[in-house]
Amino acid sequence: MTTPAQGWDAVYAADVPAPWDIGRPQPAFVSLADRGLLRGRVLDAGCGSGEQTLLAAARDADATGVDISPRAIGQARRKAAERGLEARFEVADALSLGGLGLTFDTVIDSGLFHVFDDHDRVTYVTSLASALQSGGSCYLMCFSDRQPAGFGPRRVSQDELRTAFSDGWTVIDIAAEAFEINPRFGSTAAQAWLATIRRT
Numbered sequence: 001m002t003t004p005a006q007g008w009d010a011v012y013a014a015d016v017p018a019p020w021d022i023g024r025p026q027p028a029f030v031s032l033a034d035r036g037l038l039r040g041r042v043l044d045a046g047c048g049s050g051e052q053t054l055l056a057a058a059r060d061a062d063a064t065g066v067d068i069s070p071r072a073i074g075q076a077r078r079k080a081a082e083r084g085l086e087a088r089f090e091v092a093d094a095l096s097l098g099g100l101g102l103t104f105d106t107v108i109d110s111g112l113f114h115v116f117d118d119h120d121r122v123t124y125v126t127s128l129a130s131a132l133q134s135g136g137s138c139y140l141m142c143f144s145d146r147q148p149a150g151f152g153p154r155r156v157s158q159d160e161l162r163t164a165f166s167d168g169w170t171v172i173d174i175a176a177e178a179f180e181i182n183p184r185f186g187s188t189a190a191q192a193w194l195a196t197i198r199r200t
Contacts, residue, residue, distance in 0.1 A: 004068055004093075005068045005069060005070065005091075008067070008068055008069035008071075008072065009069045009070060009071045009072075011069070012048075012049070012069050012071040012072045012075060013071055017182050017184070018048075018182070019152070019181045019182050019185045020048065020110075020111050020179065020181070020182070021048065021049055021051075021182060022051075022180050022181070022182050023051070024051055025051045025052050025054075025055040026051070026052065026110050026141065026179060026180060027180060028141055028177045028178075028192070028194050029052050029055055029108060029110060029139070029141070030055065032108075032139055033055055033056065033059045036059075037106070037137070037139065038055065038056040038059055038061050038063075038106060038108065038139075039059075039060075039061055039105065039106060040061065040062065040104070040105030040106055041061070041062045041064070041102070041103070041104040041105045041106070042056040042061040042062065042063045042064070042104060042105070042106045042107075042108065043064050043065075043066070043097070043102075043104040043106070043107045043108070043131055043132075044056065044063065044064070044065040044066070044107075044108050044109075044110070045066060045094045045097065045107060045108070045109050045112055045128065045131075046066070046067055046068075046094050046109060046110075046111070046112030046115075047065030047066060047067050047072070047073075047076060047089065048067055048069075048072050048076070048110075049072055049075040049076050049079065050065050050072075050073075050075065050076025050077075050079050050080065050087070050089060051079075052065075052108055052110050053065030053076065053087050053089065054076075054079060054080060054083060054085050054087055056087075056106075056108070057080070057085045057086060057087040058083075058085055061106070063087045063088070064087070064088040064089070064090065064100075064102070064104070065087060065088070065089045065090075066089070066090050066091070066092040066094065066097070066100070067089075067091065067092070067094075068091065068092070068093050068094065069091075070091050073089045073090065073091050076089045077089050094112060094124060094127060095120060095123045095124055095127050096127055097127040097128065097130055097131035098127065098130035098131065100131060102131065103131060103132065103133045103136075104131055104132055104133065104136060105132075105133060105136050105137075106132075106136060106137050106138075106139070107128055107131065107132050107136065107137075107138040107139070108138075108139045108140075109128075109138065109139070109140040109141065109142075110141050111141065111142065111143075111153075111179065112124075112142075113140055113142045113156065113161075113164075114142040114143045114153045114154050114155070114156050115153055115154070121164055122164075125164050125165060125169075129168055129169075129199060132199045133199065134199055134200065135198065135199065135200075136198070136199045137196065137197070137198055137199075138169075138195075138196075138197040138198075138199065139194065139195070139196055139197075140161075140194070140195045140197060141177060141179065141192050141193065141194045141195075142156045142161070142192060142193055142195075143155050143156055143179070143190060143191070143192060144156065144157075144176070144177075144191040144192050144193045145157045146176070146191040147190050147191035147192075151185070151187070152190055156193065158174050158193060161174055161193060161195050162174075165195075165197050168199065168200055169197050169198065169199060169200060170197065170198045170200055171195060171196075171197050172196040172197065172198055173195070173196040174193050174194070174195045174196075175193070175194045175195075175196075176191070176192075176193065176194075177192045177193065177194040178190060178191060178192055179192045
């Protein structure tokens with residue numbers, strides 16, 4: 001049986017980049033960085049090849065990226081070295097972030113929340129809570145239910161986001177956004193929600 005780590009490693013081993021791997025940060029997170037919101041100790045949960053982590057590092061954050069795929073983490077570390085950026089990258093399961101033994105001021109999630117089923121979604125939110133200090137902010141971007149059915153992961157509604165983060169969190173805002181997609185997949189964007197959530 002293929003483990004989750006093996007499954008994601010296979011994605012990052014492919015000759016064609018994954019749809020979300022556009023070779024630069026998602027514009028929504030660049031906008032957050034421009035507003036000075038990716039600050040302090042920043043955790044990028046499910047960082048993939050590291051673009052959002054490296055964005056935070058380039059804006060002087062103490063940035064850490066974690067991913068279950070060793071191959072993705074290897075790619076992220078190479079990018080950091082090539083760009084001369086200081087960032088920490090670790091192979092870790094986003095469902096057990098408490099195992100890092102660290103707490104953060106800010107957590108970012110670019111396209112991870114929507115991969116989880118209902119059970120793992122609850123585990124993930126608990127995991128995030130274990131890594132984010134009280135008063136810290138989580139910026140989470142996921143596929144939106146405004147995106148037509150078909151290509152891509154599970155769609156998420158605003159109500160689902162508010163329900164998932166109803167205990168120990170305050171949902172500050174959920175804004176319509178878009179993921180940029182690698183054009184090799186026949187599309188350049190997908191509808192998303194960008195949620196701003198505070199740990200209480």
